[in-house]
Amino acid sequence: MTIPSSETLAAARLPRAFYDRDTATVARELLGCLLVHRVDGEERIGRIVETEAYVGAHDLASHSSKGITKRTRVMFGPPGHAYVYLIYGMHHCLNVVTEGEGQGAAVLLRALEPVRNLPGKTSGPGLLCRAMGIDLRYNGCDLQSDELHICAGSEQEVPSVVERARIGVDYAGAWALQPLRFYIAGNAHVSRK
Template sequence: MNDMTDMNDKPAFLANAARLTHAFFDRDTETVARELLGCLLVHRSDGVERIGRIVETEAYLGVEDLAAHSSKGITPRTRIMFGPAGYAYVYLIYGMHHCINVVTGPPGEGTAVLLRALEPVRNLPGKTSGPGLLCKAMGIDRRLNGHDFCSDDLHILARPDGYAAPVVHRPRIGVDYAGEWAARPLRFYLEGNSHVSRK
């Protein structure tokens, strides 16, 4: 469903969907990246509730991971990555595209999961295949940097009961500068999903 819909016109499977807690994110980053697939990202702003199914993620593994922003240590930009799990790390690339990550693991590790692509579920009229397009469609920008991912206006709902799809592991995109880390299979996506940014 790509068109804007009435606020009360929710898909039936959302009725009993459980909201993910901080404990879900306070775990191994690769595990979180895989288990987020099929879950539902929800952002409420300006009277509109936007929902998309997460179909592609990337794991960033902290200070040793040369592709991670946190590899440079704690800076004003990356401080949020070193904080508690379950908070949003939002940054701008190329001066125009926002990207959103959810911080994972215990404080001090600098780990996070990038949300790369969504399958539109509700009120997402734009393209959602790629982290910048995802944020634009969801109405996400730097104002949500440091925001609680377990709040009423920004959260993730667990996969609906019975939902399952094979998961593909591939190298991350756009991190050729990261040496041997560029080849690590830390990008995860739902096999066969048409909204994945790159097969």
């Protein structure tokens, strides 16, 4: 993969309209895109290789199924913002809010392929956030910001996509079986094949 320059990344930033669409579509189309986080003047960049779609308050695997709470308020807000939460009291997870306000939909970023300045492993949502330096301070962050954003990947690198059931949502009944996990076929950085 060619490492993009900062100027190229700035021009390729995904517009808000990208996120204001069907959540499963956004989850698929985020594959191959670049997550960029500026930390102490250094750009940490990873190629998104695995996602999960949480399609709204009717999705029993989604945090939004419990309604609007202090934790989930961001999910019900405008698209194109970060929803960051803590799981097991120690791992941060980064989601991208999708669809229109009030929908409670988001895409979990599960794994990255390191591109630039990524220390440590990036296969799994907690490891991804640790390597990228993302924590609760970024909950609600506008993904149009210079500090944290997503850029389009190379048009020449259209990935072959695998669809599977999401991980760790057995409690969600029939929703646990929905093929709403997407990953790039054959990528070594996917969290679980």
